[in-house]
Amino acid sequence: xxxxxxxxxxxxxxxxxxxxxxxxxxxxxxxxxxxxxxxxxxxxxxxxxxxxxxxxxxxxxxxxxxxxxxxxxxxxxxxxxxxxxxxxxxxxxxxxxxxxxxxxxxxxxxxxxxxxxxxxxxxxxxxxxxxxxxxxxxxxxxxxxxxxxxxxxxxxxxxxxxxxxxxxxxxxxxxxxxxxx
Ligand code: IMP
Ligand code: MG
Numbered sequence: 001x002x003x004x005x006x007x008x009x010x011x012x013x014x015x016x017x018x019x020x021x022x023x024x025x026x027x028x029x030x031x032x033x034x035x036x037x038x039x040x041x042x043x044x045x046x047x048x049x050x051x052x053x054x055x056x057x058x059x060x061x062x063x064x065x066x067x068x069x070x071x072x073x074x075x076x077x078x079x080x081x082x083x084x085x086x087x088x089x090x091x092x093x094x095x096x097x098x099x100x101x102x103x104x105x106x107x108x109x110x111x112x113x114x115x116x117x118x119x120x121x122x123x124x125x126x127x128x129x130x131x132x133x134x135x136x137x138x139x140x141x142x143x144x145x146x147x148x149x150x151x152x153x154x155x156x157x158x159x160x161x162x163x164x165x166x167x168x169x170x171x172x173x174x175x176x177x178x179x180x181x
Pocket of ligand 1: 042044045073103104105106107108109110111112155156157158162163164
């Protein structure tokens with residue numbers, strides 16, 4: 001892509017993320033009690049969010065199996081290609097499991113819809129979904145997460161695991177990226 005994006009202003013601070021993660025864990029912990037409970041992070045964007053969730057859930061006595069799946073629908077830019085493919089699959093067995101899928105952001109909805117369907121195909125008993133951010137204006141596939149951190153406007157954001165061209169994922173907060181003048 002030829003356009004150049006640079007880091008813009010902060011949209012959600014690290015403190016606000018941490019507070020919301022705490023609240024979300026309180027909302028979800030009663031759904032994490034099954035004997036065969038698996039949390040699956042959708043890479044790459046969910047790595048930081050999942051790490052914070054599982055440490056907080058641990059304080060509530062939740063001991064999940066944890067795995068990751070790498071799904072790709074974006075190229076190197078900010079526009080979705082429209083189809084989702086598995087580039088690295090899970091190895092944990094989800095047959096008859098209660099699965100909690102973790103994603104960074106719900107945008108068109110294609111990724112989460114695809115991942116949920118895939119887990120059911122693999123024999124999961126139940127699939128719940130959790131996303132840190134939601135951009136409802138962008139929805140193409142009608143999907144709603146069971147647990148949502150923040151609803152945000154239709155802007156491309158980075159940080160806390162979300163990247164632009166593999167950059168900015170390390171930021172402890174969520175920021176906008178803006179077109180370079
Ligand atoms: P969806 O399949 O269109 O819902 O897209 C979901 C995936 O696109 C997310 O898991 C992100 O990896 C990526 N994505 C969507 N919006 C953004 C954004 O604003 N910043 C960074 N990545 C994004
Ligand atoms: Mg993602």
